Amino acid sequence: MDDWIDIGGIDAIPRRGARCVVTPNGKIAVFRTQEDQIFAIENRCAHKDGPLSEGIVHGAAVTCPLHNWVFDLATGKAQGADEGRVRTYAVSVVDGRILMAPELALMAAE
Structure with a gap:
């Protein structure tokens, strides 16, 4: 994880x-x-591109x-009767710090 x-x-x-x-490559x-x-x-809803970071957790x-x-x-999967999914990405918490996988920026473009 270095x-x-x-x-x-x-x-x-x-x-x-x-x-x-x-x-x-994206948000x-x-x-x-x-x-x-x-x-x-x-950070993009599969339905109408809504900003998921502004949603209710x-x-x-x-x-x-x-x-x-x-x-x-x-999983990124839509729940209930809705269909679709959003991409998920690898993160980890180490000593109170949030770490993102180094390939994350590249994966966001796919």
């Missing part, structure tokens, strides 16, 4: 909140659950602020 990118402390994201990280939403789990998904899911689609933060 080459992973430090994007900030876990306390920079409120519980049940998110932070948008801009990479050279990624990084979420913190009430239980301090950290997830990263593309509940459990390990986020509701898009535009049309209420719900996405599982671990």
Whole structure:
């Protein structure tokens, strides 16, 4: 994990909140659950491109602020009757710091 990118402390994201990280190839939403789990998904709803980082976090899911689609933060899959998915990305927490996989910026372009 020595080459992973430090994007900030876990306390920079409120519980049940998110932070948008801009990479050279797109925006990624990084979420913190009430239980301090950290997830990263593309910051674009599969339905109408809504900014997921501005959505409501509940459990390990986020509701898009535009049309209420719900996405599982671990898998990126739409929940309920909705179909579709968003990309998920590898993140880790080490000593209170959130780290992103180094290939993350490249993966966002695919």
